[in-house]
Amino acid sequence: MTSDSGRVRRAVTPQPPGRRTGLTREQILTAAVAIIDADGVEALTMRRLGQALDRDPMAIYRHAADKDALLDGVVEHVAAELITPHESDKNGNGDRDGDWEAQLRRIAHTFRRVALAHPRVVPLLLTRPLSGPLALRPLGTLQLLEELIELFTAAGFDQTGALHAARLFSGFFYGHVLHELQEQIQNPDETDDLLRLGLHRLPITQFPRLRSLATTLAAYDGAAELDEGLTIVLAGLHSQLRT
Amino acid sequence: MTSDSGRVRRAVTPQPPGRRTGLTREQILTAAVAIIDADGVEALTMRRLGQALDRDPMAIYRHAADKDALLDGVVEHVAAELITPHESDKNGNGDRDGDWEAQLRRIAHTFRRVALAHPRVVPLLLTRPLSGPLALRPLGTLQLLEELIELFTAAGFDQTGALHAARLFSGFFYGHVLHELQEQIQNPDETDDLLRLGLHRLPITQFPRLRSLATTLAAYDGAAELDEGLTIVLAGLHSQLRT
DNA sequence: CCAGCCTGCGCTACGCTGTAGATATTATGT
DNA sequence: ACATAATATCTACAGCGTAGCGCAGGCTGG
Numbered sequence: 001m002t003s004d005s006g007r008v009r010r011a012v013t014p015q016p017p018g019r020r021t022g023l024t025r026e027q028i029l030t031a032a033v034a035i036i037d038a039d040g041v042e043a044l045t046m047r048r049l050g051q052a053l054d055r056d057p058m059a060i061y062r063h064a065a066d067k068d069a070l071l072d073g074v075v076e077h078v079a080a081e082l083i084t085p086h087e088s089d090k091n092g093n094g095d096r097d098g099d100w101e102a103q104l105r106r107i108a109h110t111f112r113r114v115a116l117a118h119p120r121v122v123p124l125l126l127t128r129p130l131s132g133p134l135a136l137r138p139l140g141t142l143q144l145l146e147e148l149i150e151l152f153t154a155a156g157f158d159q160t161g162a163l164h165a166a167r168l169f170s171g172f173f174y175g176h177v178l179h180e181l182q183e184q185i186q187n188p189d190e191t192d193d194l195l196r197l198g199l200h201r202l203p204i205t206q207f208p209r210l211r212s213l214a215t216t217l218a219a220y221d222g223a224a225e226l227d228e229g230l231t232i233v234l235a236g237l238h239s240q241l242r243t
Numbered sequence: 244m245t246s247d248s249g250r251v252r253r254a255v256t257p258q259p260p261g262r263r264t265g266l267t268r269e270q271i272l273t274a275a276v277a278i279i280d281a282d283g284v285e286a287l288t289m290r291r292l293g294q295a296l297d298r299d300p301m302a303i304y305r306h307a308a309d310k311d312a313l314l315d316g317v318v319e320h321v322a323a324e325l326i327t328p329h330e331s332d333k334n335g336n337g338d339r340d341g342d343w344e345a346q347l348r349r350i351a352h353t354f355r356r357v358a359l360a361h362p363r364v365v366p367l368l369l370t371r372p373l374s375g376p377l378a379l380r381p382l383g384t385l386q387l388l389e390e391l392i393e394l395f396t397a398a399g400f401d402q403t404g405a406l407h408a409a410r411l412f413s414g415f416f417y418g419h420v421l422h423e424l425q426e427q428i429q430n431p432d433e434t435d436d437l438l439r440l441g442l443h444r445l446p447i448t449q450f451p452r453l454r455s456l457a458t459t460l461a462a463y464d465g466a467a468e469l470d471e472g473l474t475i476v477l478a479g480l481h482s483q484l485r486t
Numbered sequence: 487c488c489a490g491c492c493t494g495c496g497c498t499a500c501g502c503t504g505t506a507g508a509t510a511t512t513a514t515g516t
Numbered sequence: 517a518c519a520t521a522a523t524a525t526c527t528a529c530a531g532c533g534t535a536g537c538g539c540a541g542g543c544t545g546g
Contacts, residue, residue, distance in 0.1 A: 209389055
């Protein structure tokens with residue numbers, strides 16, 4: 001490629017600058033997520049994002065103070081897919097307090113679905129919160145927590161109990177997603193399970209169990225494992241509720 | 244500071260280059276962890292690490308192929324603090340199959356302790372695994388999983404069940420640590436709980452529960468919450484074992 | 487109708503990053 | 517003693533986030 005690729009289009013076609021439709025935060029974040037989905041977080045640079053939007057990279061700073069703020073925006077944008085839409089609420093509370101277990105299962109599966117749709121955003125989703133006080137985080141990030149607390153309160157937990165249950169539960173599917181994504185990264189060309197997972201690298205004496213689990217690891221079924229885990233966790237929460 | 248700080252010492256004192264004691268991987272990783280602990284992952288640059296070791300930054304590449312490999316090394320280094328030392332094993336299996344619940348609790352608390360000792364390494368610890376196939380990860384990272392599988396097998400789970408239990412359990416304390424670290428980041432100057440946590444920023448209509456939990460959030464006790472969660476998860480695992 | 491501001495955008499430039507490649511120095515084999 | 521290999525250091529480069537400044541067009545107040 002020529003040395004000035006990326007910017008050449010804008011250079012040869014002066015193209016009255018104010019003529020293009022105004023850049024929106026929405027467009028920016030969508031493009032950013034697309035880049036991360038395609039090539040990972042480290043590929044998201046201001047220059048590349050600008051190129052994807054056919055704008056000068058610096059134009060982005062009009063809608064995001066920082067690159068950090070941009071990443072927060074990305075997290076918020078993806079987190080928006082997580083909250084269950086309060087759809088019409090036509091049947092009063094028909095959907096909400098019916099079966100709290102079923103709702104929790106649905107939330108967990110939604111989280112899993114979104115995580116699998118944007119696997120390379122997951123590290124951001126899980127660890128960005130560590131970069132600042134809870135309440136200074138983008139509000140969209142907190143809605144899931146609020147929703148869980150509400151659900152557990154409705155299920156009969158007291159205030160504190162509901163908070164703890166919500167944290168336990170979200171922590172559970174955080175963990176699940178981390179494991180499932182790790183499992184997912186494999187070399188699909190190799191047919192032998194042990195080889196495909198690269199497990200032959202593991203010293204047999206040090207990792208006897210992991211090696212013997214090759215076929216099990218290869219036959220990973222995320223949705224099933226999530227359901228299984230849900231059963232266990234919900235059983236635990238039930239027993240907690242009874243006391 | 245002068246323009247050439249960082250390197251000036253080595254410049255004025257030529258100091259025969261091979262004379263210094265040979266750099267070890269151990270030293271490098273210790274220094275790297277120290278930098279991350281002090282100023283975060285983004286502060287860990289090759290130049291600064293070289294400065295901390297009083298060596299040319301490029302010297303590090305003799306012990307780590309990449310910066311990525313260096314980060315893997317950091318994770319491995321911290322993960323080494325996690326595995327419970329197989330201490331002397333004098334009393335046969337006295338310590339190992341006695342009370343699997345107690346051992347699980349101990350493992351979880353160890354993980355929590357290490358995470359709190361290196362909070363800024365935690366994002367790496369949890370998300371680095373996502374950057375490559377399981378078996379290509381630094382071996383030290385996998386020992387905890389192997390240990391958990393062994394433990395659950397001893398507790399009576401079958402192979403598959405033990406794997407799932409191990410993942411569920413580790414996922415649980417992954418989640419816990421993420422939540423506890425987020426909670427920990429606060430402004431200690433403010434006395435009012437609601438203000439201290441910045442919760443006043445939250446719109447009351449959108450986050451009624453979270454706001455009303457101000458005092459609870461302020462009185463966060465990580466060890467206690469971990470124990471509480473352990474009770475719930477272990478209850479769930481017990482009920483799973485019974486079927 | 488126009489002056490003036492305000493907003494959104496583009497360009498240039500700066501100090502930083504990771505690291506390839508060339509160079510300089512020391513240790514080793516005979 | 518000298519050739520060779522091994523290691524440490526230096527230089528340089530492309531790419532990063534972003535501060536600073538200039539330019540255009542739309543809106544407001546007179």
